[in-house]
Amino acid sequence: MELLWSNKALAARDISKIIKEYIGWEKNTTYTVIKRLIDKGAVTREDPGFICRANITKRKIQEIETKALLNQMYNGSLENFIQSYLANQKLGASELNALQKIISNQGR
Structure with missing residues (x-):
């Protein structure tokens, strides 16, 4: 593909x-x-x-695969995935700011 x-x-x-x-x-x-x-x-x-x-975009495949991963590994829970991922990461200030920006834009 x-x-x-x-x-x-x-x-x-x-x-x-x-x-x-x-x-x-x-x-x-x-x-x-x-x-x-x-x-x-x-x-x-x-x-x-x-x-x-x-006949299908890369973006659509990414969406399908992401949902499948969440369902298989985290019982469909984005929250569980994020908690698990962040528990094992050291994020810098710029990464934290970027994540906060993404989250604040979701409410719009």
């Missing part, structure tokens, strides 16, 4: 070459993953040339 988000559209053969170089997957493995993404509606395929395009 990162390839498609950064390139807008790529032929499946080009995706396969790039993935082979960086991850080591064989062509069949990459094509199987592309097919699954198409079946799930995350990628669209255009012919001729088996051109692939992302």
Whole structure:
């Protein structure tokens, strides 16, 4: 998906070459993953040339994955996640100010 988000559209053969170089997957493995993404509606395929395009934004995926993480690890509670995360962090004044700004903007 990162390839498609950064390139807008790529032929499946080009995706396969790039993935082979960086991850080591064989062509069949990459094509199987592309097919699954198409079946799930995350990628669209255009012919001729088996051109692939992302059908979902990176931001939407981040939202979905964040909700899944909260549900799986923190029983769906943002408060539990924040408490757990902050208990293990040393935040500086600028980070605390940024967090306060984010929180105050939520009330608007």
